[in-house]
Amino acid sequence: MREGRPGDDDLRRGARIVEAYLRYNHVSISELPRVVEIVYSTIASLSLATPKAKSPRPSVSLKDVTREGIACFECGRRVQLLKRHIRDHHNLTAEEYRRRWGLSVLYPMVTPQLSAVRSAVAKKAILERLSDDLHLNSEGDIVTEKAGA
Template identity: 35%
Template sequence: MDVEMNPETAPESVTANELLKMTSEVVAAYLRNNPLPAAQVSEIIGTVYSSLRALSDRNGEMPAEPLKPAVAIRKSIGDDYIICLEDGKKLKMLKRHLRTNYNMTPDEYRAKWNLPADYPMVAPSYAKQRSAFAKKIGLGKSGSRGRRASA
């Protein structure tokens, strides 16, 4: 196998010297446990170098696996809870959980999981309860209540 091990053509993500050093370490470890005829050593070196270089060319990125939610999306909304698709936890309010555990906004969460813009961040019964409480104390009504007279 003819593989050119030229330090000038090594990828930028791993320096040429690092690539050669990794190759020598891998080959040395392999040969310690697998004795080979001298004629095959250069083939092993070329194979290892090619493999490490190919991995380096990808900048360490592995192919993205399709996202798999902790629960089915349609089952993630219950009346008294909403289930986080990241970890499967049942919650009343999802926004704070996303921020503290995943440093994610609701919009980022919706985009990641392909959710509609109106996907709720709180359990439906909790939203109704908070709405009823707000109406009871007079929030959302127009009028002079709660406003200050302009000076």
Template identity: 40%
Template sequence: MSPNERNEDLVRLTSDVVSAYISNNAVPHSSLPSLISEVHASLTRLGAAPQEAVEEPKKPAVPIKKSVTDDYIVCLEDGKKFKSLKRHLSTHHGMTPDEYRAKWGLPSDYPMVAPGYAAARSALAKSMGLGRKPAPEVKPAKAKRTRKA
């Protein structure tokens, strides 16, 4: 859109807004020029390119070193305690564990599950025999036939 077309659109929109306002409100003739200029300025600002918002780096809700304990992991976004952080991140913050680690500058091996909880689950799985290949079945050896003499 050329600047001339844009200006024509702004004038048309300004006249539409001002005429609608005047038809529903009592406005003295002396305030019409200021009303028109204010509406035009507002529409011009709305049509301008949006300014980039400068985002300040967020501080974690708790210190990173204190976020992992044996019983729970503290979410750096909101400070809540969890045994497993992955589901909370996806449902409440719309993040994957990798995005979370990148946002807070965490190492790639930063846990998403409390260490004590992971150990308890591991012990339970091992006691049930999970994670092992089944032992091959031992077939009984066939008895050798002997000849009768």
């Protein structure tokens, strides 16, 4: 966005203001450009004057994800389940936490070590379930029902 020019949100806001003004006020065709100019220049000056909110500074370094724990940017504590920690101790959802700290949606909420353990448990459970459902016949082909059942 160039300085002095309103952005898309400002243009939409300005259009709604002009529309509302014209609905309740009689304006000649020759005066219309001046009304639009006044509205947009006012919005642009307000947009440029509004200070951007500074994002908070993390209480830990950005090398926060290790196999043993993920550091919470709010308090610096290392935890295995960041999602539970920020919910219980900081009253934040994962989305709010990521937005507040400018993190990607791919930012982990679980340590790599715990994630690997969970993955191994899930794979084992799936294989056990599949081995219960699938059986081999005398030729070694997979069948879905046990022979003689």
